[in-house]
Amino acid sequence: MNNYEQLAKRIVQRAKKKGAKQAEAFLEVGRQSSCRVRDGEIEDLTEAASKGVGLRVITKDNRLGFAYTSDFEPASVDSFVDRALRLAQTAAPNKLNGLPSAKELGKLGETGELYDQAVAGLAGDWKIKAALEMEKAGKAVDARITTFASVGAGDYVSEVYVASSEGVSAGYSGTYVYLFASPVASENGQLQTSSWLDYKRFLGDLDTPESVGQEAARRAVRMLGARRVKSQQVPVIFDPLMTASFVGNLADAADGNSIYKNSSIFVGKLGKRLAPESVTVVDDGLLKRGLGTAPFDGEGVATRRTPLLEKGVLRSYLYDSFTARKAKAKTTGNASRGYSSLPHIGTNNLYLEPGTRPPEELIREVKSGFYVTAMLGRGADAVTGEYSRGANGLWIENGELAYPVQEVTVAGNLLQMMQDVDAIGSDLQFRGSVGAPSVRFKQLTVSGD
């Protein structure tokens, strides 16, 4: 057992000794480094180590208190434990408050490797070289790439420990590595940008800097000359990145916290068909090499594979132990958190299963429609299902991408959009912990002139 694991245990013991009925410490330690470049030179370099621990206590009369600190000095840790207990006195007693029981914690599943020695041992100048390469490759794509809003690379190595009075004592280490590029294309006084990235646990899974730089540049250049279109209702295709954010909206609606508060369009819809058979959405905490893969969630519960929608039918909500108790259901291992927050519902690796057809085919079948590649705004409101966002992309004419479009919005309702999914591409990709292929909706409202 290392020092951090011991510290987490010691905090729990002290809380118990000071009168807590239950206590749980969630501790994170990390080191990160990143670099951005500009015009062939380093713009900035950042390196740091950080740490922190959060303590959740349940008092004997079932009140919930929480405190966090990054100060690991023994005296400071002691006073932080006392603070959590005192603060709990302000909260109301609630019989449902409680840490996951041994049964709820479950047996930890097989995650495969989470730690890549190649990332942990990256040479100091790797990220500088990678960022410079992205910038160079992007500029080489087209003379109209005049500059970059930002272009850089970085890595992160983390350790997570959780200990509780209910028997948890576990930890894991993980690595993360990323590349990002936002070039600016300019022509006739119009500026356009794009944003492209890759983010993985393993260096070998990461796209090359060259390909990230080139793709970012292509996406910016093709937006030059963008204009508005008339307001109309047409078929709309989301590219994989935009679909990923749509899939995130579906997970928000399945959030167990919104369910018991009657604040989601998914309330009362379990077991109902909400989308065509082609639609299967899964959250998988055990996906091999996934960015969001981990053996346990933010309260030590074993992660697992949870289908939200299976062949179009709503199969499950997402729960942590508290929301599961509220709903008389079982936790799905979706307690998400950093050390500075109480657990809330989040996803592990969330994805929409791909179809069999290449994205070009989805476009080819559209006579007049909108291919969306960037959006502004937050997306769907889980309470009402309303969906309204600013959108950029390319207009489709007779099955071809015809010209760039900006300053329009796409709008609909989440439940209707789910029913209206009429084609799913084969191009599933993960650029983060949410993955999706291209998706075509039968009809959305595009607002413009």
Add this chain to the structure above:
Amino acid sequence: MPPATARTKRPTPAQLAPLATRQVVAAPLLPQPLIERLLAVAMERGGELAEVYIERALLTAVILEESRIKSAQTGLIQGVGIRVISGAKVGYAYSDDLDEAALLRAARTAAMIAQGGGSEQSFKVSRTPSPSYYKVSLPLADVDVALKAELVLRADKAARRFDSRVKQVNGSYVDNTKRIAVANTLGHYTEDTQDLCRIGIQVVAEGKNKERRTGFYGGGGRVSFSHFDAFTPEQVGREAARQAVATLGAAECQAGPQTVVLAPGWSGILLHEAVGHGLEADFIRKGTSLFAGKVGEKVASDLVTVIDDGTVANSRGSINVDDEGVPGERKVLIEKGVLKGYMYDSLNAKLMGQRSTGSGRRESFKSMPLPRMTNTYLAPGDHSPEDILKEVKRGLYCAHFGGGQVDITNGNFVFEVSEAYQIEDGKIGRPVKNAILIGVGPEALKNVSRVGCDPMPDPGMGTCGKDGQSVPVGVGLPTLRIDNMTVGGTKVS
């Protein structure tokens, strides 16, 4: 401001318990000799400027759900960020470990950015006095948490009493007592204590056929706790409930260009998105903003004067000094439609041959400062809000707003309207749902045709995100009419 009083009707358990948070902010941040040593080490390999930023913040939060306090929370954030500037290059390192060895390691890491060597210069710093725009009577961290809990409980009660269709009330009260110190190799040392609080109430109302609508309201600022004697939680709860209930039965929103009238206050985020971000110096220097190179040009209607003011008393976005130790300022960005200038942090100012406008802000010691807004306002005009509305035959009245977002480069911005009504013959008509405004900054501002005489800062709700860093901001707008604004909706005629 009257001093905060510990006024309460019935003792609560937390009041009987000893206070949890006394004295926490009184500890010294770092000894001056250590700060000077860190500066010297940071400059060991050359470079033009080194800076040490020290932060210690104590946060308290109370969360309400189902008419009771779900949890009470507290957190301590402390650490040091060290920055070395060499030409246009920046080295940055931070540590949440305050022992000398860890800090020296951070200073050496930041120093690596410079390629020179051998400097053994020492640096002395002396305290620079700073202005005071937000004195509080008692640090918010020292206010009894039971009083904070009582605020959200009162708001919940008021929201539920407002209308029987109110089905859910979620509430929070959050405060932060943050002490910062900034020292640099120019010899400046500045300290500031920044208290900040906010109450927020979200309401879900349910109408016929299970139709659900939401409302949100809240506010606060860099204020004493007694602020809530005047800005009462009852008022906050009722306003959130009013919004949710008022929009029940809303019709679909017509898509396409319309005349829009914006209610005063929080609508100021339109300015923040449409022009504010595009006037931040980093985007200007890099040539990624469509406002680059346009100083002296007409970028808005004659009626438009935009001010960013970090010196507004007790406002959420105000700063005595920015996170580089430069005093907060009032800056006219656009005057009668003409672009006057940009918002600068020290680094971009230096690289562009300008001076800092006190706009260098950061989320915490973990981040480098960026040029940011503080409180961004549109100056009032001469039309009465009633007349502005009366003149519009058909259009959209935007009463309350969600958030917004902008693409700095092409200028496209969106602005979510959470409470909107059709305007028919100069009168407010039926509520409409799912409305969003979209435009390109300068074009939207050129279409401003009426500015109300009703200046109104927002109640203190805004948080702005940029490059992953969140900072508190204020916004403000009088009643405003914009012609030919694209409204995103679901109905096409």
